[in-house]
Amino acid sequence: MAQKVHIERLKLTGFRNYASQSLELDARHVVLVGDNGAGKTNLMEAVSLLSPGRGMRRAPYSDVIKAGSEPASGFSIFASLEGMAGPVDIGTGVDGLEESGARKVRINGSPARSADDMLEHLRLLWLTPSMDGLFTGSAGDRRRFLDRLVLSVDPAHGSRALSYERAMRSRNRLLSEGRADPTWLDGLEAQMSELGVAMAMARSEVVRLLSALIDDSQAESPFPAASVRLEGFLEDEGLETASDMEVAFIDLMKHGRGRDAAAGRTLSGPHRMDLVVHHRAKAMPAALSSTGEQKALLIGIILGHAQLVRSLTGHAPILLLDEVAAHLDEGRRAALFDLIETLDCQAFMTGTDAAMFGSLGPRGQMFEVSEGRATPRREAAS
Numbered sequence: 434m435a436q437k438v439h440i441e442r443l444k445l446t447g448f449r450n451y452a453s454q455s456l457e458l459d460a461r462h463v464v465l466v467g468d469n470g471a472g473k474t475n476l477m478e479a480v481s482l483l484s485p486g487r488g489m490r491r492a493p494y495s496d497v498i499k500a501g502s503e504p505a506s507g508f509s510i511f512a513s514l515e516g517m518a519g520p521v522d523i524g525t526g527v528d529g530l531e532e533s534g535a536r537k538v539r540i541n542g543s544p545a546r547s548a549d550d551m552l553e554h555l556r557l558l559w560l561t562p563s564m565d566g567l568f569t570g571s572a573g574d575r576r577r578f579l580d581r582l583v584l585s586v587d588p589a590h591g592s593r594a595l596s597y598e599r600a601m602r603s604r605n606r607l608l609s610e611g612r613a614d615p616t617w618l619d620g621l622e623a624q625m626s627e628l629g630v631a632m633a634m635a636r637s638e639v640v641r642l643l644s645a646l647i648d649d650s651q652a653e654s655p656f657p658a659a660s661v662r663l664e665g666f667l668e669d670e671g672l673e674t675a676s677d678m679e680v681a682f683i684d685l686m687k688h689g690r691g692r693d694a695a696a697g698r699t700l701s702g703p704h705r706m707d708l709v710v711h712h713r714a715k716a717m718p719a720a721l722s723s724t725g726e727q728k729a730l731l732i733g734i735i736l737g738h739a740q741l742v743r744s745l746t747g748h749a750p751i752l753l754l755d756e757v758a759a760h761l762d763e764g765r766r767a768a769l770f771d772l773i774e775t776l777d778c779q780a781f782m783t784g785t786d787a788a789m790f791g792s793l794g795p796r797g798q799m800f801e802v803s804e805g806r807a808t809p810r811r812e813a814a815s
């Protein structure tokens with residue numbers, strides 16, 4: 434049986450309201466308790482930067498560097514963990530504001546080839562209050578959410594999506610400048626179709642596996658089952674294979690050049706896909722569900738996905754659940770704790786009231802957070 438993936442030591446320097454903070458952790462869940470504005474989410478955000486991208490707040494690095502620090506200083510996050518390939522040290526940060534465009538990543542002391550290398554050691558999934566409007570918000574936010582799910586089972590997805598974006602930006606530029614050499618466009622469109630179809634297929638596969646998993650676990654889960662599907666890219670064409678899809682997408686782009694030139698952007702493609710979620714039992718779009726039901730649906734999706742990551746990689750992801758416990762009644766909260774235990778995930782959870790985590794008992798490691806300091810809480814929550 435593989436060791437549980439978990440962070441054992443975490444050190445933040447110059448990050449948000451943390452001047453310098455070290456935490457010694459064990460394989461239990463990490464509970465961060467404190468008043469509003471204490472620094473609970475900041476600490477979780479630091480953990481989220483142990484994955485590629487801008488972390489769970491998607492903040493520019495200039496925002497996360499501790500305010501009031503010397504202009505030349507940056508921030509750093511260091512974690513020692515029991516990772517997917519054994520013990521590993523991961524460090525990340527920026528040296529100063531002037532360099533805040535590029536985040537450095539070091540693995541076991543050596544510079545990583547790219548931030549994607551962190552995915553060899555841990556997978557992270559998060560649920561934050563800013564995701565509350567996911568079902569009613571923009572398709573772009575849902576795509577980003579979906580892409581993070583895909584990335585956690587398919588590490589190549591990030592660089593594929595980035596290359597697709599780059600090729601699409603070049604195509605848009607060429608078309609709007611009106612100097613589109615057809616041979617150049619042919620080349621860009623061929624590249625876009627190969628990358629775009631691979632991207633769309635990776636998304637479809639994850640949605641398919643997630644749906645199957647939700648089907649299987651529906652009966653035991655205290656969270657309402659969601660039905661998830663994708664729309665917005667070639668879904669009505671009945672195309673079976675990747676090469677059929679590539680041909681169809683090339684055709685779509687070729688015939689859409691005039692329309693896209695007028696619009697100044699590419700109007701069809703996997704960058705327009707949307708994740709459509711329904712509340713199964715109520716046979717109703719998730720966007721029409723109550724706020725509490727939407728939260729519960731999201732929790733169900735994240736837990737289902739955690740199970741998927743575990744079954745595909747052999748290792749459970751680390752979960753970051755910001756302000757989740759407070760939204761659940763006692764029974765669902767206890768069920769959530771039990772589920773993440775069964776999944777063998779290390780979970781970071783926040784709340785303003787220690788009593789909310791009472792049913793976690795000794796399975797939780799609790800820290801009191803106040804003004805950018807986290808201190809272990811000795812007594813068990815009452």
Ligand SMILES: Nc1ncnc2c1ncn2[C@@H]1O[C@H](COP(=O)(O)OP(=O)(O)OP(=O)(O)O)[C@@H](O)[C@H]1O
Nearest residue numbers: 449450469470471472473474475496497498499500
């Ligand atoms: N770059 C920064 N430098 C210093 N302090 C910062 C920086 N960015 C944010 N903060 C401070 O961090 C605090 C917010 O911390 P955080 O979001 O972690 O709160 P929280 O404990 O999760 O609270 P809540 O329960 O309200 O969500 C605020 O006081 C904010 O001013």
